[in-house]
Amino acid sequence: MTGQVSLAGRRLPPVDLLAVVSVALMLIGGVYLAAHLPGHPGLAVPVATVAAGALLTVVDLALLSRVRPFAWPVFFLVFRWALAAYLVIAGLLGFVFIRDHTPAATLAVLVATLIVFAVDVPLILAFTVARYAVPGPAVKPG
Amino acid sequence: MTQQTAAVPASPGSQPAPGRPSFEIIPRRGLIPVAVVLAGLIAVIAANSSWGVDFFHVVGGGIWTVLDLFLGFVLGPILGRLSIPARIEVTTRLMPKMLLIMPTVVVCTLAAGWQLALQTGDIQTSYSHHGWIVASMIVVAVMAVVALGILEPANLAVLFELKKPQPDGQVIARLMRRFFYSAGVTGALQVATLLIMTRLATA
Numbered sequence: 321m322t323g324q325v326s327l328a329g330r331r332l333p334p335v336d337l338l339a340v341v342s343v344a345l346m347l348i349g350g351v352y353l354a355a356h357l358p359g360h361p362g363l364a365v366p367v368a369t370v371a372a373g374a375l376l377t378v379v380d381l382a383l384l385s386r387v388r389p390f391a392w393p394v395f396f397l398v399f400r401w402a403l404a405a406y407l408v409i410a411g412l413l414g415f416v417f418i419r420d421h422t423p424a425a426t427l428a429v430l431v432a433t434l435i436v437f438a439v440d441v442p443l444i445l446a447f448t449v450a451r452y453a454v455p456g457p458a459v460k461p462g
Numbered sequence: 463m464t465q466q467t468a469a470v471p472a473s474p475g476s477q478p479a480p481g482r483p484s485f486e487i488i489p490r491r492g493l494i495p496v497a498v499v500l501a502g503l504i505a506v507i508a509a510n511s512s513w514g515v516d517f518f519h520v521v522g523g524g525i526w527t528v529l530d531l532f533l534g535f536v537l538g539p540i541l542g543r544l545s546i547p548a549r550i551e552v553t554t555r556l557m558p559k560m561l562l563i564m565p566t567v568v569v570c571t572l573a574a575g576w577q578l579a580l581q582t583g584d585i586q587t588s589y590s591h592h593g594w595i596v597a598s599m600i601v602v603a604v605m606a607v608v609a610l611g612i613l614e615p616a617n618l619a620v621l622f623e624l625k626k627p628q629p630d631g632q633v634i635a636r637l638m639r640r641f642f643y644s645a646g647v648t649g650a651l652q653v654a655t656l657l658i659m660t661r662l663a664t665a
């Protein structure tokens with residue numbers, strides 16, 4: 321029990337916070353594009369948001385990789401399953417935009433946005449679960 | 463995408479949870495109906511079926527809104543007054559299902575809603591109520607940040623905590639505080655969604 325309390329109270333880099341900011345940036349870019357589709361929206365804003373979000377995600381992963389000790393088996397267990405789920409969701413949304421003959425440049429930005437989104441959400445989920453887990457074997461999901 | 467589920471508001475102490483039932487964090491059997499629903503969604507979008515996308519948008523949106531409001535403002539407070547074993551019993555049975563239901567419902571609502579707006583022309587910037595459409599997107603975006611950043615991670619972390627031989631009551635209490643505050647926000651935003659959608663429907 322003492323070990324768990326210290327795990328809950330320990331200081332970790334703001335991995336979840338940075339990922340949430342990145343998700344917010346993806347949503348801002350996504351809403352901007354969606355508000356201007358099916359026309360030809362300007363891409364400066366969404367490109368800027370997706371670039372900033374992707375950069376944040378890379379920084380986030382770098383920060384996370386330096387955390388020791390950490391419940392990596394639990395992290396990867398959750399990340400793997402969540403990534404699979406959110407890739408399905410992102411794929412479905414991508415299919416909708418392809419089906420609607422979205423212009424190539426706009427589609428490229430949308431796909432990039434969906435990819436960053438599909439990485440950020442599992443990162444938030446996995447980090448939140450793993451930060452409270454004792455480093456060691458993973459808990460089976462079922 | 464709102465992932466609002468009722469969960470265990472733990473006692474401040476760090477006592478082991480009494481009488482915890484065994485449970486699956488992700489119920490494998492539930493993946494079959496999810497796959498069927500998503501296949502149906504893909505089919506109606508591929509076929510460009512007006513009735514199909516309308517069905518998925520209306521049914522999905524209705525379920526999403528009702529679940530958020532009911533779980534956030536009705537079931538959540540009730541759970542807070544139940545005994546600890548009862549809260550754990552409800553949580554371990556309800557939350558795994560919600561982890562499957564909510565993302566499915568949300569993706570159906572959004573994908574079908576987008577197609578519906580394309581078919582009706584509501585998505586066009588020339589549409590007289592386009593501002594309301596954009597407002598609905600902004601509301602969904604804010605709900606998504608709250609749900610994906612706070613609600614869903616807290617729910618998942620609680621389930622993993624309850625899987626431990628000695629769940630930590632303080633950890634669960636901390637996560638549940640996050641849950642209850644964010645549940646109020648998403649509930650309020652669902653009211654905004656209702657206002658926008660009824661406004662659009664009668665425009």
